[in-house]
Amino acid sequence: MPPTAPTHITRRCIVETQQRGAMMKTVLSVMRFEDDAGEIVTNNLDVNGMVVVVITMKPLKIPEFHLLVNIKLKKNLNAKNKTFSLNITTDGFNKQILLYQDEWLEFQIPTKRYDCFLLKHNNIFLYTITINFVVQDATHVAVCNGHYKELYEETEFTDFKLQAEDGIVSVHKSVLFVHSEMFRAMLKGQWKETGQGSIDMVGVTVQILQCLKAYMYLGTIPCAESELKPLLLLAQRCLMDKLAAGCIEKLIATVKPETLDALVDFAFQNNIPELIKGLILRTPDNVLSKISKVTL
Incomplete structure (x- = not known):
């Protein structure tokens, strides 16, 4: 079974996080009205007790109904005297940061188009944003x-x-x-x-x-x-x-849905149980059917 996923509900945003070793998977489910121009800000998110992350989303006029997604992060107080690297990935974006100072760092990821919309009295746009944070030992970095x-x-x-x-x-x-x-x-x-x-x-x-x-x-x-x-x-x-x-x-x-099967086959063919287990935790429905091919 996957680890328990803490859920945080902020202003029209549900934040689900899953911690798997050094990686934290964050899924943002966002709802906004057509005429909503306000920012949506998450609570502080904790990455493996090492990094504090805050994600801000703001509607854009151009491209229409897209969200501007901004990430702000800094080292946790528990990691004040440590040096490590943080890798952030999402669709169309991959960034690796060396964290050795205590100041806030801020950057944008690609704007997010809505996944679908609901028509009631006015349009309600729904977005799903998945961001992975991976903490790695970077003392030698x-x-x-x-x-x-x-x-x-x-x-x-x-x-x-x-x-x-x-x-x-x-x-x-x-x-x-x-x-x-x-x-x-x-x-x-x-x-x-x-x-x-x-x-x-x-x-x-x-x-x-x-x-x-x-x-x-x-x-x-x-x-x-x-x-x-x-x-x-x-x-x-x-x-x-x-x-x-x-x-x-x-x-x-x-890993992407279209490359998952090939990656699972690669893990089985080369007998890499750590990769197999990680893929099972990430996408159990897609991988469990192949688990009989290898002894974990």
């Missing part, structure tokens, strides 16, 4: 803003190469050592790759190796499913648990 970022951009003093099918990505042994148990064992042992200063990453493209490097140096994880799936497999292969968990969280947070 704060470091990346300094020396790691400089290391990422320079190539003159790199001392190891990751060889893909279609190119080479230059890295530092020390960075590989910190992030990957597989590379740590290789660099400490007598593997021939250690002496050669390179390793052939069979079955991996240079684009995915660039995503791997961006994560190790900058703490970023891509948003496109076409990059997330091969990066997840590479993370498992290199024994990088945090990266694998981050890829799984993003795949769950950004």
Whole structure:
């Protein structure tokens, strides 16, 4: 069964939230009259005890009957001395923020068109807005803003190469050592790759190796499913648990109805129970019929 979903009712807006590990799914059900020009503001929403979020919706004249959606957030008092990243996704929008200061941050997401309307004495417009918030450990990301970022951009003093099918990505042994148990064992042992200063990453493209490097140096994880799936497999292969968990969280947070079946098949084929469980919690009606294919 999915976790209990707290419900908050504000002025013509019902807010339902579901917390699943690091991710909070927020569904806003909004009703407004045709001549209503007032703002609709949610109560404070708590994301995993780490972030306070307030969502404001305001009617627009152009495009007609659309809602302007504004998100305002800051770190929770309990997270005052912590550094972490927050990923926000909704239809047509994906933003990753590094939270290390205590000030409010504010930004807009794409305007929302009404889903349907009811005709009574005057038009009543109904909107449904789904926003996913994912909190990720980003202690090393704060470091990346300094020396790691400089290391990422320079190539003159790199001392190891990751060889893909279609190119080479230059890295530092020390960075590989910190992030990957597989590379740590290789660099400490007598593997021939250690002496050669390179390793052939069979079955991996240079684009995915660039995503791997961006994560190790900058703490970023891509948003496109076409990059997330091969990066997840590479993370498992290199024994990088945090990266694998981050890829799984993003795949769950950004899955769409039209891509759900393919993602479920991917999880089964590659025996990724964490992804399967996350998809079951997110969309139980669509996934439970396939659960017999794997032992969780």
